[in-house]
Amino acid sequence: MPRFFGQFLLERGILRGDQLLKVVELQRSRAKKLGEIAVAKEYLSQNQVDFVLEEQKKTDKMFGELAVTLRLxxxxxVDEIIKEQKAIHTFLGQAVVELGFATGSQMAKLLMEFRKEEEEDEAPQGLVVPKDLPEREVVVxxxxxxSKMFRRFASLPVKFSRLRFEEDFTVNPHLLAAIDFKGFVNFQALLKLPAKLSHYLIVKYCEDLDLSEEMQKSTASEFSNIICxxxxxxxxxxxxxxxxxPPSCFTSMEQDTFSFEGRKATILPFFTSEGYGEMMIVQPADGRRKRS
Incomplete structure (x- = not known):
């Protein structure tokens, strides 16, 4: 199962939970987004940064690429800003050493062990999708x-596990957003989120502390809508x-399972430091994926 280096260090007993939080806090305190650096260098105003971020929801482009397209x-x-961002980035292992939780030589050895285990256990980021999978052109x-959605709007790296499959229904872990595709390809896309990840998205994406049910559903719906x-x-x-x-969103209290009786679903599990989610592609009811 894919995991992050911090989780690996917890499992090895190198860090306690409270120590890992301090490490992550140090990383975040030093991290700078491209827009922040652009404002500091007076290349962009904050209003221009906000405009680019809003436009990002409509297009599949990175911040720098889109800012160039918009002639901002x-x-x-952009190259100068990216170089500065990389120069100030603090890696997790570096933060662990700086805080005195491990030595540099210990961290180098642990990082090698972690990478070796990941190579053996993790599905590749270039996901292996069977050539005969009916939904292949969608799943790939x-x-x-x-990855882009969670990185851009929640500053969360994402890892993926191997595809799996379900029939007839799926369990709602906390939130489930559903969107129908109809036209030359027909299917249903489902985004499933656990409570912790749902709460994190509100704080990071919406910059809000309102964790009400309606706010959670609204945020999950918007994330699903942008991805789809x-x-x-x-x-x-x-x-x-x-x-x-338009997305339909349900909490597990409203609907603890989601039925697609007689149909199959391809599931792409993904992992973040804030929890595990899934994106599902459900076959159409009539079995006709493509319009002839």
Missing amino acids: LTPNQ LLPDLI GHLATKLSDQGLSSDIS
């Missing part, structure tokens, strides 16, 4: 879209245009 930054300015697009909107655009570029429905 030059390519040279998901890792990149999900980008997915629809990618499919359209391949000549597979489809319309997408």
Whole structure:
């Protein structure tokens, strides 16, 4: 099962939970987003940064790339900002050593062991999708879209596990958002989120401490809508245009299972430091994936 280096250090007894929190706090205190650096260098105003971030929801482009497209930054300015961002980035292992929780030589050895275990256990980021999978052209697009979404709007790295499959129904862990695709390709996309990850998205993405049920559903719906909107655009570029429905979102208290009786679903599990989620592609009811 994929995991993060911090989890590995906890399992090895190198760090306690409270120590890992201090490490992460140190990392976050030093981290700077591209927009923050651009404002500090007076390349952009805060209003311009906010405009680029809002436009990002509509397109599958990174902040720097989109700012260049919008003619707010030059390519040279973006390169300069990225170099500065990398220069001030603090790696987790580096923070552990700085805080005195391990030595540099210990950390180097542990990092090698972690990478070796990951190579043996983890599904590759370039996801292995069976060639005969009916939803293949959809599933292969998901890792990149999900990774970008969580990195851009929640500053969360994402790892993926191997595909798995379910029939007839799925269990709702806390929140489930559903969107229908209809057109040249027909299927249902489901995003499943646990409570901890749902709460984190509200704090990071919405910059709000309102953890009410309605706020959680609204945030999950928007995340799902953006991912599926980008997915629809990618499919359209391949000549597979489809319309997408507004998202329907349910809490586990409202609906603890989601039924798709007589149909199969392909599941892409993903992992973040704030919890485990899933993106599911459910076959259409009539079995006709593509319009003839």
